[in-house]
C-alpha cells in the first residue's frame with residue numbers, strides 16, 4: 001500500500017520523537033512492502049517564527065490532503081507572550097476543527113514490565129490496566145460561549161455547555177465499535193444527577209447501545225468514575241464521555257499507568273484520516289538533549305497503522321517491538337528503574353526498529 005503522511009514535528013522534543021516514529025514506520029514499510037511518503041507541515045511555535053501564524057494555510061492543506069497526520073508536540077516558553085489568538089496551541093485547535101476530529105481516543109495500558117512505575121498499590125496494579133478513554137472533542141463547554149461581565153459590582157464569568165444529540169451519537173458509535181474489538185464493555189460517564197447535557201448524553205448513549213447488543217453498557221457518574229480509576233481500573237474496557245470530563249479522566253487514566261512519555265492518542269472524525277500524537281507536550285526542559293522517550297509517538301504511529309490504514313499486523317509488530325524492548329531492559333530516563341539499561345531517544349528508536 002502507498003500512504004501519504006503529513007508530519008508535524010512541532011516544537012521542543014517534537015522533532016526528536018517524530019523522527020524516531022518515522023524511522024519505525026520506515027521499518028514497517030520495508031518489512032510489509034508498503035511505501036510511506038512524508039510531507040512536512042510546520043505548526044506551532046516554529047510556524048509562528050517562520051510564517052507569523054501557528055498554522056499556515058499551506059500546512060493545513062498538506063494535512064487535509066494526506067491519508068493521515070502524525071504530530072509531535074507544539075508550544076514552549078518562547079511563545080508564551082504571544083496573544084491568545086496566535087499561540088501555538090491555537091494551531092492545534094484550528095487543525096482539529098478543520099479536520100472535523102470529534103473523537104479522541106487514549107489507551108491507558110500498563111506494560112507489565114513497567115508495573116513498578118504504576119503509582120497504585122501493587123495488588124491493584126497486579127489486576128492489570130487496559131482500557132481506552134473515548135472523549136468527545138469538539139463540543140461541550142470548551143466550545144460554548146464564554147463571557148465575563150460586571151454584574152452587581154463584581155465580575156461574573158459564564159461558560160455555556162451544550163450538546164446536540166448528533167454530537168453524542170457519533171462519539172457513542174465510536175465507543176461501541178471499539179468495544180466490539182475489545183472486551184465488549186462500555187462505561188458511559190456523565191453527571192446526569194445534576195446536568196441536562198448529561199441526561200441527554202445518557203438517553204442518547206442508551207439508544208445507540210440498542211444497535212450493539214453484544215456490548216454491555218454501564219453508566220457512571222463522573223465523580224465515581226474518577227474514584228474507580230484509582231480504586232480498580234481493571235473494571236474498565238471502554239470509557240465514553242463528553243469533552244470536559246474526558247479531558248480530566250484521560251489525564252488521570254494516563255497517570256495511573258506510569259510515564260507520560262509512553263501514551264499515544266488518536267483523534268478521528270468521519271472517514272479514516274486521523275491525527276495521531278503522544279499525550280505529552282513539547283517538554284522544553286529536555287529538548288535537544290536526546291533524553292525524550294519516543295515510545296508515546298511510536299505507539300501513536302502504531303494507532304495510525306491500525307485505525308487509519310487498517311494494518312493490524314503492522315500495528316501489532318510495532319506494539320510487540322515496544323513490549324520486547326521493555327522486556328529486554330531498555331529504558332529512557334523517565335521510566336528508568338534500577339537494573340535498566342539507560343538509553344536516549346535515538347537509541348530507543350533504533351532498538352525498537354531492530355525488533356520490527
Ligand code: NAD
Pocket residue numbers: 013072073074075076077089092260261262277279280281282283284285286291292293294296334
Ligand atoms: P509536558 O508534557 O511537555 O512536560 C511535562 C513533564 O514531563 C516535563 O518534565 C517533561 O520533561 C516530561 N516529559 C514529557 N514528555 C516526555 C517524554 N516523551 N519523555 C520524557 N519526559 C517527558 O508538559 P508542560 O511542561 O506542561 O508543557 C510544555 C509545553 O508543551 C507547553 O508549551 C504546553 O502548552 C505544550 N503542550 C503541548 C501539547 C500538544 O502539543 N498536544 C500538549 C500539552 C502541552
